[in-house]
Amino acid sequence: MINEKYFNSVIVLLLLLVPAWATASDEPFTITLITRAVVFSLAAVGLNIALGLGGLVSLGHAVFFGLGGYAMGILAFHAQTYSALFEWPFLIEGTKSMPLIWLVALIFCSIAASLIGFLSLRTSGVYFIMITLAFGQMFYFFSISWPKYGGEDGLSIYVRNGFPGLNTLIPLHYYGLCLVMLFLALWFSARLKKSPFGLALNAARQSPERVETVGLNGKRLKLIAFVISGAITGLAGALFADLNRFVSPTMFSWQTSGEIMIFVIIGGVGRLFGPVTGALVFVSLEHFLGGINDYWHVYLGLFLLGIVLLGKGGLVGILCGKEKINA
Amino acid sequence: MSLLKIFQLNASYGAIQALYDINLDVREGEVVALMGRNGMGKSTTVKSICRLIPSHGEMHFAGHDLQVLPSHRAAQLGIGLVPEGRRCFHSLSVYENLISAHRSGFWNFRKVIKLFPKLGERRAQKAISLSGGEQQMLAIGRALMTNPKLLILDEATEGLAPLIRQEIWAVISKLKDQTGLSILVIDKSINELKAVCDRVFIVERGKTVWKGSAAQISTKVVEDFLGV
Structure with missing residues (x-):
């Protein structure tokens, strides 16, 4: 068994060394590839808060990923066409500023997560999975049937949005930005896990009744976790859209929800670096196996099957063992 | 009253x-x-x-x-309940079990540890790995932390x-x-x-x-x- 701290350090080193190597050997595509993995990691770190800490199996996190994406798409679309979003009751214009877009994405995803969470948390188990899936599909079909923002074809943004002090068009700069966001999210989620809120949430996951008897509202704890989780995944959506300079309804699709969940499960549910590990493995498989065979999902399926059968803890669990008792 | x-x-x-x-x-x-x-x-x-x-x-x-x-x-x-069958939060440590329930008042972590010194020795241990008596102390401690x-x-x-029972009665x-x-x-x-x-x-x-x-x-x- 490897010490989890060493394992996490190796992942961090990998995230720092791969782009360094890619820059040195002039392989900009590798940077784009690992940026994709980092953005997926961020989305999965978001889901891990709901799934790992709160025990909420949400098959609708694509809603937040897509909302984040469309927040970027719509704002940038209006900025590049010099048209206003609204003229009444007050003028709202588009923007090409990333911090502003992220803020909008965070706000809208939090609102959406509050509403979806409020309704979905009345159920649990399979019903919770189904109702979150249903919300995902609602957003998916809505985005397809709304022609103003590209409908089924999606929206292309010609130039990547800007961040003060950086040239986001340079792959390494954009990678650095995404990596910083990922590290911030990881730091936040580690802090959250050890906070009284995180502990209470952990307890509520096991037994809602027990936390009620010590005066904690289990449902509210879960709702807050769901909102935080959705907001982080939404931020990842905005970054993902900017990475591709393209948004489409695919970001809302249930496959996207499934993929985010696969990252978490491959890596290890509830483990700090589980989502990152999962996303790195997924993107590697997608790249290398996808290059060999169009039907690479079959191998992904086999791989996933192996991980799930070998142990519940995902790759981190298999390599590092169970979480330490004296943490 | x-x-x-x-x-x-x-x-x-x-x-x-x-x-x-x-x-x-x-x-x-x-x-x-x-x-x-x-x-x-x-x-x-x-x-x-x-x-x-x-x-x-x-x-x-x-x-x-x-x-x-x-x-x-x-x-x-x-109302602070010490439920039948103890029911601690198994995946949390002793310290975390107590802190997660805390509401401000007379009782805090230090005072609970003073009441049950054994919990202090086991503060970093997960609740599931405690003995039945220790779990019972933890359940009582957790209820006290809510300052009922x-x-x-x-x-x-x-x-x-019997020895543990005596200890619990003494605490009561x-x-x-x-x-x-x-x-x-x-x-x-x-x-x-x-x-x-x-x-x-x-x-x-x-x-x-x-x-x-x-x-x-x-x-x-x-x-x-x-x-x-």
């Missing part, structure tokens, strides 16, 4: 009625025992007080009508080694003497109860059938309502 007052309480599990007519009150600073044979409705009464199951009848706690409150609100008002006005101990000494009388906490104890050990309890209520088939001071429990009462 009564801290907890229950009048004509009845409750059912689906179609099966478990409580018919429970009458009970706990005054401030008092230790009250709820006794009765197995299956007579003691734990159901506790679940009703903690709002874990729906019930009918009058239930007032510190001037609030309990019947209209969800269980976490009842706990916030100051009324502590409810549901079969707190059941299935524990310490809580009574030193902090003046109101306590509702459910237990079967008459001798230990007699030493700490002010009053006793006995339930049979979902009804309160006897009440009196601990000293008034005669052999006849034991034979009629408690003996097997």
Whole structure:
């Protein structure tokens, strides 16, 4: 068994060394590839808060990923066409500023997560999975049937949005930005896990009744976790859209929800670096196996099957063992 | 003044009625025992007080009508439950179990550790790896961390080694003497109860059938309502 701290350090080193190597050997595509993995990691770190800490199996996190994406798409679309979003009751214009877009994405995803969470948390188990899936599909079909923002074809943004002090068009700069966001999210989620809120949430996951008897509202704890989780995944959506300079309804699709969940499960549910590990493995498989065979999902399926059968803890669990008792 | 007052309480599990007519009150600073044979409705009464199951009848706690409150609100008002079978948060450490329940007041982590030094030694250990007695101490500690006005101990000494039982009883009388906490104890050990309890209520088939001071429990009462 490897010490989890060493394992996490190796992942961090990998995230720092791969782009360094890619820059040195002039392989900009590798940077784009690992940026994709980092953005997926961020989305999965978001889901891990709901799934790992709160025990909420949400098959609708694509809603937040897509909302984040469309927040970027719509704002940038209006900025590049010099048209206003609204003229009444007050003028709202588009923007090409990333911090502003992220803020909008965070706000809208939090609102959406509050509403979806409020309704979905009345159920649990399979019903919770189904109702979150249903919300995902609602957003998916809505985005397809709304022609103003590209409908089924999606929206292309010609130039990547800007961040003060950086040239986001340079792959390494954009990678650095995404990596910083990922590290911030990881730091936040580690802090959250050890906070009284995180502990209470952990307890509520096991037994809602027990936390009620010590005066904690289990449902509210879960709702807050769901909102935080959705907001982080939404931020990842905005970054993902900017990475591709393209948004489409695919970001809302249930496959996207499934993929985010696969990252978490491959890596290890509830483990700090589980989502990152999962996303790195997924993107590697997608790249290398996808290059060999169009039907690479079959191998992904086999791989996933192996991980799930070998142990519940995902790759981190298999390599590092169970979480330490004296943490 | 009564801290907890229950009048004509009845409750059912689906179609099966478990409580018919429970009458009970706990005054401030008092230790009250709820006794009765197995299956007579003691734990159901506790679940009703903690709002874990729906019930009918009058239930007032510190001037609030309990019947209209969800269980976490009842706990916030100051009902600290030590549930039957301990039920600690297994995946959390001793320290985390205690901290997650904390609400400001007299009790804090340091004071709970002073009351149960063993929990201090095990502070970083996960609850699931504790012995039964230690888990019981943790469950009591967790309830105290919520700074309750009324502590409810549901079969707190059941299935524990004699030495541990003694320790728990010692803590109960310490809580009574030193902090003046109101306590509702459910237990079967008459001798230990007699030493700490002010009053006793006995339930049979979902009804309160006897009440009196601990000293008034005669052999006849034991034979009629408690003996097997």
